[in-house]
Each structure stands twice: as structure tokens, then as C-alpha cells.
Amino acid sequence: MERRIFVKTLVLGSGTMIFGDHDVGAVKVDSNGILVKMIYNNTGQNHDYKKEWGLAIWIEQDNRAVLFDTGGNPGTLLKNMQTAGLDTAKISVIIISHNHWDHTRGLPAVLENLTKNTTVYVPASDAPEIPDSKGRVTVKQVSAAQQLDGSIWSTGEMKGSLANEVVYEQSVILLQKKLLYVFTGCAHPGIVAIVEKTGVLYPDHEIALVAGGFHLIDKSAEEIKILSGRLNDLNVKRIAPSHCTGDKAIDYFRAEWKDRFVDLNIGDDFNI
Ligand SMILES: [Zn+2]
Numbered sequence: 001m002e003r004r005i006f007v008k009t010l011v012l013g014s015g016t017m018i019f020g021d022h023d024v025g026a027v028k029v030d031s032n033g034i035l036v037k038m039i040y041n042n043t044g045q046n047h048d049y050k051k052e053w054g055l056a057i058w059i060e061q062d063n064r065a066v067l068f069d070t071g072g073n074p075g076t077l078l079k080n081m082q083t084a085g086l087d088t089a090k091i092s093v094i095i096i097s098h099n100h101w102d103h104t105r106g107l108p109a110v111l112e113n114l115t116k117n118t119t120v121y122v123p124a125s126d127a128p129e130i131p132d133s134k135g136r137v138t139v140k141q142v143s144a145a146q147q148l149d150g151s152i153w154s155t156g157e158m159k160g161s162l163a164n165e166v167v168y169e170q171s172v173i174l175l176q177k178k179l180l181y182v183f184t185g186c187a188h189p190g191i192v193a194i195v196e197k198t199g200v201l202y203p204d205h206e207i208a209l210v211a212g213g214f215h216l217i218d219k220s221a222e223e224i225k226i227l228s229g230r231l232n233d234l235n236v237k238r239i240a241p242s243h244c245t246g247d248k249a250i251d252y253f254r255a256e257w258k259d260r261f262v263d264l265n266i267g268d269d270f271n272i
């Protein structure tokens with residue numbers, strides 16, 4: 001049922017070539033700007049969307065969309081995209097942060113609905129299986145930091161760990177003029193290490209935002225305080241922690257960063 005409604009929405013969206021003003025959704029994109037929309041997350045209070053463990057972020061510029069991660073449940077991902085009025089026909093790039101189910105399981109459903117050739121960027125050292133029933137998908141393995149599409153770059157894969165298992169993960173850097181916007185999946189390599197690498201890659205730029213999963217669920221209050229201080233010392237202007245960051249860390253950041261704390265949870269937009 002959900003699937004049938006979604007396909008109908010796609011026809012309307014791609015057929016009219018009008019975005020935002022037709023009846024499938026209320027998303028508005030500034031013609032010069034970049035829309036970032038949190039379409040899958042386990043944090044937030046927007047009851048129009050289904051909230052489930054995982055992460056997926058829609059990034060749209062000039063009528064082209066990049067999907068960063070795909071959440072943990074294909075039905076929830078498609079439903080939330082439909083609620084947001086987002087059109088899979090716009091997707092030309094998909095970036096998978098790392099090979100954990102809560103970031104990859106929505107991928108087959110998105111690939112099934114693609115209408116144009118799409119590149120999927122995965123970490124080279126631990127690439128998920130990518131089905132390609134329509135022959136539209138090119139898979140590219142990412143090792144070093146590189147440009148993926150327009151103003152979107154990858155930190156390159158970084159090594160991290162989760163419960164004694166090695167995890168390779170890439171983060172997304174959105175470059176707009178001299179400003180950097182960093183988006184993380186789970187930050188298994190460490191949120192500070194990711195921000196440090198971003199600073200090394202772009203020494204002349206300001207880190208305007210760090211958003212996504214910070215994976216601080218198992219950290220003590222003292223460790224969270226130290227991490228927060230290091231992010232501040234690294235000149236991060238604003239933060240938007242969600243997903244696996246954990247309530248304790250999110251509460252601390254909210255109190256400590258005050259108006260530099262940004263809510264970017266399920267259904268929320270961030271305009272650049
Ligand atoms: Zn995760």
C-alpha cells in the first residue's frame with residue numbers, strides 16, 4: 001500500500017518538474033541554496049514522520065539530490081520520503097557512511113525506485129552489497145578524501161571500532177564558499193578525529209556545522225565534557241547531534257552550546 005502511493009507521487013513529481021508547490025509535499029528549496037533534510041532518525045518529535053533507529057539525510061541543490069545513508073527499514077524510509085514530498089527521480093548520488101544495518105537497509109528500496117543513473121559511494125575497506133536490478137548503479141569505493149559531487153566531499157574512510165569490531169566509515173563534508181558543514185553517520189572513528197581531519201583537509205575554512213550521529217552513548221559525563229570542549233577548541237561553530245549520540249550527551253550539548261546547538265532531527269530542515 002505504501003509502495004503504491006509512493007510510486008504515484010514519483011510520477012507527479014518528475015512529470016511536472018515543479019518542486020515544492022505541487023500537492024505531494026511542502027519542501028521548499030532556495031534556488032541558490034542547499035536543502036538538508038533529516039528523513040530518517042530515531043531522535044525528534046515530528047509526528048508526521050515515522051521515527052526509527054537509524055539515519056538518512058537528503059541533500060538537495062539545483063534540483064539534484066544526494067542521499068546520505070538510508071536508515072534501517074526500507075518501508076520507513078520510503079514513507080518518510082513520501083511525507084516530505086521528496087522525489088527519488090532527483091537522486092544521482094548515494095553515499096553510505098558505513099556498513100551497519102541502520103544505515104544500509106533502506107538502500108535496496110531506493111535503488112528499486114531510481115529513474116536515472118546513480119553513483120553509490122561506499123567505504124572501500126568494508127563495502128556493503130549493492131543490488132542493481134535496473135542496471136543504473138555504479139558503485140565507487142572511497143579510500144582517500146575526495147570530491148563526490150559538486151560541493152559534496154568525503155572525508156575518506158577512517159578506521160573506528162564498535163565493541164571490538166573494526167569499522168570503516170566516511171563522513172560527508174558540504175563545502176559552501178569558505179564554510180564547511182560536516183555530516184556523520186555514527187562517527188565510529190570518533191567525532192573529534194573526524195572534525196580534526198576536516199580541519200586538516202580545509203585549513204582555511206570555518207566549520208559552520210557538525211551534524212549526525214556522534215556515538216557517545218557509552219561515554220561518561222566527564223568524557224562528554226572533554227569532547228565538547230575539544231569540538232569547541234577546534235572552532236566548530238554549531239553542532240546538531242542526533243541518532244546514536246545518546247540523550248545524556250545531547251542534553252549536555254544543548255545546555256553548553258546554547259544557541260549554537262541546532263535541532264536537526266526527524267523531519268527537520270537545515271538550509272544552507
Ligand atoms: Zn548508526
Ligand SMILES: [Zn+2]
Nearest residue numbers: 098100186188
Ligand atoms: Zn554504526
